[in-house]
Amino acid sequence: MISNERPSPYGRRPHHHHSSPPKQPLPEDALRTEKLNIERKLFIFTLRENPRGRFLRITEDVQGRRDTIIIPASGLEDFHQIIGEMVKTAAEMPEGISKPDDEERPDERNLD
Numbered sequence: 001m002i003s004n005e006r007p008s009p010y011g012r013r014p015h016h017h018h019s020s021p022p023k024q025p026l027p028e029d030a031l032r033t034e035k036l037n038i039e040r041k042l043f044i045f046t047l048r049e050n051p052r053g054r055f056l057r058i059t060e061d062v063q064g065r066r067d068t069i070i071i072p073a074s075g076l077e078d079f080h081q082i083i084g085e086m087v088k089t090a091a092e093m094p095e096g097i098s099k100p101d102d103e104e105r106p107d108e109r110n111l112d
Contacts, residue, residue: 026050 028050036043042061047054054073059066071079 026052 028048031047031049031054033044033046036045040062044057044059044061046057046059048057049055056071056073056076056079057068058071059068
C-alpha cells in the first residue's frame with residue numbers, strides 16, 4: 001500500500017482505466033481552400049467553420065506524412081503580422097548568414 005493510501009471500508013476494488021468514448025467530430029464547412037507547393041512540400045490552407053467558430057487549418061503534406069495546425073480566426077491578424085515580419089526579415093538578411101538565437105537583438109536590449 002502506498003504510504004498516503006487509506007484502506008477502503010468497501011474492500012479492495014480493481015483498478016479500471018476509464019476511457020471516455022471518442023468525441024464525435026463537429027460538422028465543419030470549408031469556406032475556402034488554397035494549395036501551395038514549395039519544394040517537396042504541399043501546404044493546404046483551409047478556412048473552415050463549425051459551431052464553435054471559424055478557424056484556419058494549415059496542413060503540411062510531405063510524401064504522404066501530414067502535420068496540421070489550427071489557428072482560430074481570432075488569431076489570424078496576429079498570425080498575419082508575424083508572418084509579414086518573418087518575410088521582411090528573410091528578405092533583408094543575406095542567405096547563409098544566421099544569427100544565434102541567444103544573440104541580443106537591438107529591440108530587446110536592456111537600456112537600464
